[in-house]
Amino acid sequence: xxxxxxxxxSFIKTTGLITAATALTxxxxxxxxxxxxxxxxxxxxxxxxxxxxxxxxxxxxNDRSKSTKDDFKWMVDWGFDFVRxxxxxxxxINFDPEKNVTPADILNINEKVVDQIQELVFSAQEAGxxxxxxxxxxxxxxxxxxxxxxxxxxxxxxxxxxFCYHWEMWGKRFATVSSKKISFxxxxxxxxxxxxxxxxxxxxxxxxxxxxxxxxxxxxAIRKSNPDHLVIADGNSGGSNVIKEITDQNIAQSCRGYFxxxxxxxxxxxxxxxxxxxxxxxxxxxxxxxxFSKKNLEELYQPWIExxxxxxxxxxxxxxxxxxxxxxxxxxxxxxxxxxxxxxxIGYALWNFRGDFGVLDSGRKDVQYEDWHGHKLxxxxxxxxxxx
Numbered sequence: 001x002x003x004x005x006x007x008x009x010s011f012i013k014t015t016g017l018i019t020a021a022t023a024l025t026x027x028x029x030x031x032x033x034x035x036x037x038x039x040x041x042x043x044x045x046x047x048x049x050x051x052x053x054x055x056x057x058x059x060x061x062n063d064r065s066k067s068t069k070d071d072f073k074w075m076v077d078w079g080f081d082f083v084r085x086x087x088x089x090x091x092x093i094n095f096d097p098e099k100n101v102t103p104a105d106i107l108n109i110n111e112k113v114v115d116q117i118q119e120l121v122f123s124a125q126e127a128g129x130x131x132x133x134x135x136x137x138x139x140x141x142x143x144x145x146x147x148x149x150x151x152x153x154x155x156x157x158x159x160x161x162x163f164c165y166h167w168e169m170w171g172k173r174f175a176t177v178s179s180k181k182i183s184f185x186x187x188x189x190x191x192x193x194x195x196x197x198x199x200x201x202x203x204x205x206x207x208x209x210x211x212x213x214x215x216x217x218x219x220x221a222i223r224k225s226n227p228d229h230l231v232i233a234d235g236n237s238g239g240s241n242v243i244k245e246i247t248d249q250n251i252a253q254s255c256r257g258y259f260x261x262x263x264x265x266x267x268x269x270x271x272x273x274x275x276x277x278x279x280x281x282x283x284x285x286x287x288x289x290x291x292f293s294k295k296n297l298e299e300l301y302q303p304w305i306e307x308x309x310x311x312x313x314x315x316x317x318x319x320x321x322x323x324x325x326x327x328x329x330x331x332x333x334x335x336x337x338x339x340x341x342x343x344x345x346i347g348y349a350l351w352n353f354r355g356d357f358g359v360l361d362s363g364r365k366d367v368q369y370e371d372w373h374g375h376k377l378x379x380x381x382x383x384x385x386x387x388x
Contacts, residue, residue, distance in 0.1 A: 038305065040345035042252050042313030045130055046388070047075060047082030048353035049318060052120060056090040056137060056147045057097060064355065067120065070373065071353055072127035079386055083129050084317055084349045085121065086136035086188055089166060090147070092117060100148040106139050106162045109169060118173055125181050132232065132317070132349075133170060134185035139163045143189040143238060144270075154192055154210050163187075163214070164221035171222035171229055179230035184222050185254060185317060186215060186231065189239040205237040208245035215246050234317060235304075242303045247312055255304045257319025257337050257348060259297065262287045267324035281325055283333040294336040305344045316341055316348040320357040323364045331384055338388035350385065359385065 051065035059065065075083070092113040095105035121131045136142065140151045140159030151159040167184065174182045190211060192204045206214075211233075219231040232252045235241050239256035246253075258264040263283060267275040284293035308314050319337065321330040341348055354360040359382045360375045369376035 038308050038344050040308050040314060040347075041311055042315050043081075043130070043347065044342070044345050045082030045315060045347035045349070046385070047080040047084070047129065047347075047349050048358070049084045049086055049349050049351045050120075050124075051086070051352050051355065053085065053087040053091045053117060054136060056088040058091065064361075065352075067124070067353075069123060069127070072124050072129060074372075075353070076128045078382065081129060082132070082347065082349060083124050083353075084132045084134055084185065085117075086134045086185075087117070088137035088142070088147075089135060089139060090137065101150060103150050103158055103162065106150075107165060114169075114173065121174070121182070125177070130181055130183065132183040132185050134188055134234075134317070135163075135166065136188040138187045139166060141187060141190070143191060143193075153187070153214065154190075154206055160214060160217060164217050167218045168221040168224055172225040174229075175225035179228055183230040183232055183252075186218050186233050189234050189256070190236055191238050203238075205241065208236070208243070211236060211243055212245040212249075215243070215251060216249060219249065219251055232313075232315065232317070239318065242307050247307070247310065252313030252315065253304075253307060254315050254317035255301070255346070257316050257334075257341070259300055260287065260290075260292055262292075263325055263329065263333050264319075264321050266322060268322045275324075281329050281333075283329050283336075294340075297336055297340055301340050301344070301346075304346065308344060308346065314346050316346055318351045319348050320350045320352075323356045323362050327364055327366045327380070331380060335384055338384070342388045348388075 050067050052067050054065065072083075089106065090101060092110050093101075093105060094108040094110050095101045117133075121133065124131050137144070137147065138153055139162035140149050140153030140156060142149070149159075153159045153163055167186070170184065190206045192206050194203075215231075215233050222229050222231055230252065231250070232254050233243055233246060234254045235256065236243050239254065240259075242255075243253055261271060262279060263281040265271045266281050267278045269275055272278045279288040281287055285291070304314050319334075321334060338348065350359070351357045354375065356362055359378050360372065362376075362378055362381075364378065367378050367380070370379045371377070
């Protein structure tokens, strides 16, 4: 065990040097010509979401989402420095998948799987990437339906206690890792949701006082092992809105890059009951009777820009476009999104690296792919990202 700790300290020191080198050369790698108008308290991280532990249950058959050392190498070679790891807590607990999870199950950590997650984090960090771990499905809450939760994170103390139990465990796992290499993104896209038959009906923003209580409790749990741990909270209303109620706390905030959904989620079956009814996207222009342009995006991000000016760190934890959106429309729209973020020193993480939103193997039908070590590379998309 002692040798293991020595190796990890050596590893952390080494990856710290890699981070410094990346910070010095990042703009050169990207060919970025933007002049920042504000100073962000967070680094302008650029990278991707990793879907290795995104689902509540392990994937069956060939796991296309499994990250590889080649993935990390390519990311760094292309100038990226960040990955976000959205996790579903059922993946790393012991419970009977044929039954509903219970409060007792949620506290029964599967150490073997946690070890695997930790090694994935170390592998990404060793390559030179900052890793932000996130509970996409937290005890008592997920923006996605389809899994029965025994309680409600926003209403039940037992759920909050379990939430803090998990975050205390993760904070302890990475207690000696510098905040330059690890951050803790509390819960993905908070909303108040009424649930019926494990499906959601009415939704609304989490009351500010409630979100404040949950965020402070979880941040305190994470920092029990290291008071310097970096904590990030996703914007309220599904990641859209600044959380004014925690601006007095040492907690950064994370926005999204999915507006308008007409473009980012065109024909996505989890958004449209009948994908054929989805209005055809254009950019800029009129979609479903509504006019959209870069001005709308500037208005959308203005509260986040003001947050940066207040000295609070801001990052865009998810952004991108599902594979059905016409490629030229996607590139035009996403170029405007990235322009605004970059001009205001806000970094981003594309959803995802390999897959339907990604630069590799997206399955888009209107892209002339380039062969990349057995994968299909969307070169136009990569070039756009590298400019930002």
